[in-house]
Amino acid sequence: MTSLKDSSPLTTHVLNTGDGLPAARMALSLHRLDPQLVLWSLITVGTTDSDGRCPGLISREAFTPGLYKMRFETGQYWESLGQTCFHPYVEVVFSITESDQRYHLPLLFSRYSYSTYKGS
Amino acid sequence: MTTRLQHIRDHILAENKCMDMTSPLPSPLTTHVLNTGMGVPGAGMALSLHRLDPVTSAWSLITAGTTNDDGRCPGLITRECFTPGVYKIRFESGQYWEGLGETCFYPYIEIVFNITDAAQKFHVPLLLSRFSYSTYRGS
Numbered sequence: 001m002t003s004l005k006d007s008s009p010l011t012t013h014v015l016n017t018g019d020g021l022p023a024a025r026m027a028l029s030l031h032r033l034d035p036q037l038v039l040w041s042l043i044t045v046g047t048t049d050s051d052g053r054c055p056g057l058i059s060r061e062a063f064t065p066g067l068y069k070m071r072f073e074t075g076q077y078w079e080s081l082g083q084t085c086f087h088p089y090v091e092v093v094f095s096i097t098e099s100d101q102r103y104h105l106p107l108l109f110s111r112y113s114y115s116t117y118k119g120s
Numbered sequence: 121m122t123t124r125l126q127h128i129r130d131h132i133l134a135e136n137k138c139m140d141m142t143s144p145l146p147s148p149l150t151t152h153v154l155n156t157g158m159g160v161p162g163a164g165m166a167l168s169l170h171r172l173d174p175v176t177s178a179w180s181l182i183t184a185g186t187t188n189d190d191g192r193c194p195g196l197i198t199r200e201c202f203t204p205g206v207y208k209i210r211f212e213s214g215q216y217w218e219g220l221g222e223t224c225f226y227p228y229i230e231i232v233f234n235i236t237d238a239a240q241k242f243h244v245p246l247l248l249s250r251f252s253y254s255t256y257r258g259s
Contacts, residue, residue, distance in 0.1 A: 067227060075234070086233050086257050088206060094225050095214075115247075115254030118225050 007056075009063045010103050012070060013119075014052040018110030022052030026077045030057050033067035040069060069093045072107055074114070086112045094118075125166055125184045138182050138201035146194070148202045150243045151209060152258075153191040157249030161191030165216040169196050172206040179208065208232040211246055213253070225251045233257070 010030070014023040026048045031040040043062065046054040075088035092105060104119040149169070153162030165187045170179040182201070185193045210230045217224035231244060243258035 084234075084236075088232060088234050091230060091232070093227060093230070095223075095227050113254065113256030115252065117252030 007060070008058055009060050009099070009101070010057050010068075010105065012048075012054055012057065013104070013106040014048050014054075014072060015106065015108045016052075016110070017108045017113075022048070022050065023077060023107075023109070024048055024050045024052060025080070026052070027073040028054060029071045031069045031071065033069070035066065043068075063096070063099045065096050065099050067093060067095055070105055070107075072109075074109055078111055083111055087114060090114055090116075092116050125168075125186075128181065129184045138197055145199060147196045148199050148238070148241050149196050149207070150241070151187075151193055151196065152243070152245040153187050153211065154245065154247045155191075155249070156247045156252075161187070161189065162216060162246070162248060163187055163189045163191055164219065165191070166212040167193060168210045170208045170210065172208070174205065182207075202235070202238050204235050204238050206232060206234055209244060209246075211248075213248060217250055222250055226253065229253055231255050 012028070014026050014028070015021075016023040028046055028048065029042060030044040031042055033039070034041055044057050046057065048054050070092045072090040072092075074090050075085050078085035087109075090107060090109065092107070094103075094105065096103065102120070105116060106119055108115045151167070153165050153167075154160075155162045167185055167187065168181060169183040170181050172178075173180055183196050185196070187193050208230050210228055213229050214224050214227035226248075229246065229248070231246065233242075233244060235242065241259070244255060245258050247254045
């Protein structure tokens with residue numbers, strides 16, 4: 001994974017807006033939809049670092065056009081902080097048509113809300 | 121609403137009393153879709169409510185509907201059927217933007233939420249543009 005650091009064409013940044021902190025040590029996973037089987041294939045499992053980032057999500061070669069899903073284990077995260085959460089997990093499904101671009105998918109969340117956007 | 125969704129809705133209405141859009145009692149669960157990209161309600165968006173079966177870990181469809189001109193969808197679920205558990209609302213965002221002649225980064229949006237105290241009212245809005253969305257527990 002070290003050789004892929006900062007070079008993944010897909011990045012994320014998870015921010016705990018309830019506490020005003022990066023969301024460190026949140027488990028997340030990246031999946032791609034197999035168009036023929038109509039099944040989700042797991043590409044990467046990771047945990048955010050102290051800055052709420054997870055480098056090395058996918059290599060440029062593996063990042064082909066298609067439907068992807070990022071799943072964030074928000075319920076587990078809040079549970080580890082001794083809190084409940086309205087959303088047991090967050091799955092963001094997105095469509096990649098031009099895979100030679102870079103995509104940044106942040107997640108801003110609190111115990112009762114979240115937002116995401118296509119960033120840079 | 122697409123023909124497929126109409127068939128599903130008719131089937132559910134015939135066999136399931138959990139969806140009742142004619143009931144005078146308001147649904148304990150409501151949503152509101154707002155198109156923040158254009159500054160208008162998200163009207164005519166297909167959506168569906170599902171409950172997770174804790175034994176089989178499979179999702180069961182409760183309601184399929186379409187938002188009205190104000191981006192709302194009354195009658196999502198009856199008070200009797202609204203029991204504690206994990207629910208999800210699926211919004212057909214890709215279809216919605218396609219209907220406006222635009223693409224959308226999100227082909228659909230599923231918001232999964234946990235209901236522990238089903239005696240309360242829960243409002244789960246969706247604020248949506250072509251490249252962003254947000255949701256929160258409202259009132």
